[in-house]
Amino acid sequence: MVRKGGGDGATQFDPSVADLTSSDVLAKPDSRLLKSIHEGRPNTAMDAWKSKLSDEAIRDVLAYALTFSR
């Protein structure tokens, strides 16, 4: 079953999409997660969103994603 934020909605990526409800991700400070969304993650499918989303929208989308587990 696909869980919200579980990263298992799209399975074609290597490395796979992060599970935003995992302790791996939740252990990272918000500032670090915001940077990942801003700049993307090198050598992964996680693209930079800073040209598409405002800083405020990036904060909002992270806050929303973190409600899946917190």
Ligand code: HEM
């Ligand atoms: C606005 C939409 C998105 C948001 C808010 C978002 C958010 C995140 C966050 C917070 C992480 C964790 C990064 C970390 O551990 O530092 C992550 C990782 C990741 N995301 Fe996204 N993501 C988005 C869209 C996407 C899309 C569309 C894809 C695939 C096409 C994707 C692929 C990935 C992958 C592969 C990782 C793991 C990167 C790694 O191994 O370090 N993301 N994402």
